[in-house]
Amino acid sequence: MLTRRMLCALVVLLMLASGAPAQEQSIVVASTTSTQDSGLFD
Structure with missing residues (x-):
């Protein structure tokens, strides 16, 4: 049981230490030209 906890802790530490930046979401x-000046996307 102790080795399972240590393995889980190691995985969490590796994930935190990887330093991979979060991806910017977009x-x-x-749309069509009919919505271009309607203010719908402002």
Whole structure:
């Protein structure tokens, strides 16, 4: 049981220590010209 806890702790530490930056999230919205000046996406 102790080895399982140590393995879980090691995995968590490796995930935290990897230092991978979070990806910036964005949404792509497609529209027609009829909504271009309507203020819908402002």
